[in-house]
Amino acid sequence: MPLSLAQLNDASQAEFTAALDGVYEHSPWIAEKAWARRPFKTLAALKLALVETLREAGREPQLALVRAHPELAGKAMVSKTLTAESTHEQSKAGLTDCSPQEFARIQQLNADYNAKFGWPFILAVRGPRGLGLPRHEIIDTFARRLHNPPDFELAECVRNIHRIAEIRLNDKFGVAPDLGNLVWDWAEKLAQHSDPGYAEQGQLTVTYLTDAHRACAQRLSNWMRECGFDEVHVDAVGNVVGRYLGVNPKAKALLTGSHYDTVRNGGKYDGRLGILVPMACVHTLHKAGRRLPYTLEVIGFAEEEGQRYKATFLGSGAVIGQFDPSWLDQADADGVTMREAMKHAGLCIDDIAKQKRDPADYLGFIETHIEQGPVLNELDLPLGVVTSINGSVRYVGAVIGMASHAGTTPMDRRRDAAAAVAELALYVEQRAAADGDSVGTIGMLSVPNGSINVVPGRCQFSLDLRAPTNEQRDALAGDVLARLKDICERRGVHYQLEETMRAAAAPSAPAWQQRWEHAVQAQGLPVYRMPSGAGHDAMKMHEVMPQAMLFLRGGNSGISHNPLETITNDDTQLCVQAFQHLLDQLASELA
Numbered sequence: 001m002p003l004s005l006a007q008l009n010d011a012s013q014a015e016f017t018a019a020l021d022g023v024y025e026h027s028p029w030i031a032e033k034a035w036a037r038r039p040f041k042t043l044a045a046l047k048l049a050l051v052e053t054l055r056e057a058g059r060e061p062q063l064a065l066v067r068a069h070p071e072l073a074g075k076a077m078v079s080k081t082l083t084a085e086s087t088h089e090q091s092k093a094g095l096t097d098c099s100p101q102e103f104a105r106i107q108q109l110n111a112d113y114n115a116k117f118g119w120p121f122i123l124a125v126r127g128p129r130g131l132g133l134p135r136h137e138i139i140d141t142f143a144r145r146l147h148n149p150p151d152f153e154l155a156e157c158v159r160n161i162h163r164i165a166e167i168r169l170n171d172k173f174g175v176a177p178d179l180g181n182l183v184w185d186w187a188e189k190l191a192q193h194s195d196p197g198y199a200e201q202g203q204l205t206v207t208y209l210t211d212a213h214r215a216c217a218q219r220l221s222n223w224m225r226e227c228g229f230d231e232v233h234v235d236a237v238g239n240v241v242g243r244y245l246g247v248n249p250k251a252k253a254l255l256t257g258s259h260y261d262t263v264r265n266g267g268k269y270d271g272r273l274g275i276l277v278p279m280a281c282v283h284t285l286h287k288a289g290r291r292l293p294y295t296l297e298v299i300g301f302a303e304e305e306g307q308r309y310k311a312t313f314l315g316s317g318a319v320i321g322q323f324d325p326s327w328l329d330q331a332d333a334d335g336v337t338m339r340e341a342m343k344h345a346g347l348c349i350d351d352i353a354k355q356k357r358d359p360a361d362y363l364g365f366i367e368t369h370i371e372q373g374p375v376l377n378e379l380d381l382p383l384g385v386v387t388s389i390n391g392s393v394r395y396v397g398a399v400i401g402m403a404s405h406a407g408t409t410p411m412d413r414r415r416d417a418a419a420a421v422a423e424l425a426l427y428v429e430q431r432a433a434a435d436g437d438s439v440g441t442i443g444m445l446s447v448p449n450g451s452i453n454v455v456p457g458r459c460q461f462s463l464d465l466r467a468p469t470n471e472q473r474d475a476l477a478g479d480v481l482a483r484l485k486d487i488c489e490r491r492g493v494h495y496q497l498e499e500t501m502r503a504a505a506a507p508s509a510p511a512w513q514q515r516w517e518h519a520v521q522a523q524g525l526p527v528y529r530m531p532s533g534a535g536h537d538a539m540k541m542h543e544v545m546p547q548a549m550l551f552l553r554g555g556n557s558g559i560s561h562n563p564l565e566t567i568t569n570d571d572t573q574l575c576v577q578a579f580q581h582l583l584d585q586l587a588s589e590l591a
Helices: 005-009 013-019 029-037 043-057 059-067 084-092 100-117 135-145 150-173 178-190 211-227 273-287 314-319 325-329 338-344 349-355 375-379 417-433 470-491 510-521 537-541 569-590
Strands: 231-234 240-244 253-259 295-301 362-370 383-389 391-400 439-441 458-467 494-503 529-532 547-552
Touching (some): 013 029, 029 043, 043 059, 043 150, 084 150, 100 135, 100 150, 178 273, 178 569, 211 295, 240 273, 253 273, 253 537, 273 569, 295 314, 314 537, 362 537, 362 569, 375 383, 391 417, 417 439, 417 458, 417 470, 458 470, 470 494, 510 547, 529 547, 537 547
Parallel strands (some): 253 295, 253 362, 362 547
Antiparallel strands (some): 231 240, 240 295, 383 547, 391 458, 391 494, 439 458
């Protein structure tokens, strides 16, 4: 018989510990201590209680737990002394069927890893979908993580142990994250389409109006129809629009969505998650024969990344009436203009202006998105509520000094342009860190025609400053520019600086942020509020209607814009459930 929360909540400490035997390898003390945190409202709350119990125990118990695990394809597997749970997991990942070469490679990695860290390598080999990772991915991950710093790697091991425990708990409770699996599988299928030059290398790149981009639009359209959307079309800029009509089709609509284009060699979930999650909710509503008292409109925005043309937020910009006709004459790297690409894709340029929505027809805009950072991952929290999308300002510039002989110019006579920019970079790091959620980056720094034996006479650089409010951003920028002036005067150099972009902060609408908070709490999770350092389509929608976002934890330390970008089916299930809770809450408010 599967376990139930009611059974666990009523259990004695001994019964509770026995029921969760095997969830954490040879470590019943974790369940024993977590017993005091009952009652658990949801399975997610139980999982989090186990996570918090281990976190609060400190480093030495964590190390002991890591060391209680067997090596992958190691001696215990060969001698068949693994626990039943580990045997199942390693066999599901195919580790019992390694070729001699794969087995030898894993043994060498085990030896190198233990020599460096002093504990066994831990990986949740059943993977983010629970079906088992392919052996080549296990070996690649093993080799990559061998280069991590020790403290970072210990935390990564512990996070993988929690993922192992999560899957084992699902097995004990007899539950499957079906909606999370649906979204995960959609993302995998959508990622089969990639631009030429990248597809051949197994890399995901989908830029505006390429064949791969149009294939993604077709797939999204087909899936929307299968889910039960009443109206589906591709609009004049390539946005995929689906509408699930409410009880009263003339009532105001709730707008949601995100983008389906990608950066070059990017991840499978950035943007796309925000399309697929509401699609899963419509799938559920339609299957139940249920209508909401409002229409739900889901848009797969055709472009947000600005990879093929210099026209970021093209999709959402068109929806709010901000498509710039001058973009049509921009040419890509192959000389193809946007106008030509649109005509080739069968889009009606004359209809672009008609895509503008009347904000009076909408209740607001919400968006779910992978976090694209490490915060939720480090906190072991699946969901985070966004308080604001950071405002930003960008500059490109150069410091001009005097090129001179590196051997004959005394240190106190130099006018070193690169040293001035390096000093500025250190100040940016210090100043942004002192400002809470502000961030600052000098992402490009180059010495044109530099030589190893020449003091740099010119240094080109970029500057990216972001903060949760416009006032905080402007104060940061003011201090950084003042320090640049001071550095240059003190060093006897001068600078040129051009502002290339300024975007306003987009604070979440309080009522919508609160709805997300209630949705997170309904999953049995604590509310964690955080700003978004990255830009999103919600920034554009913020200009015309209230908006709020929900973040989903990313794996692999939260990396994004990278093939290592990943999510789990269990986290995605929680995201879909939170979205559905918000829809239901809004329905109750409007009833």
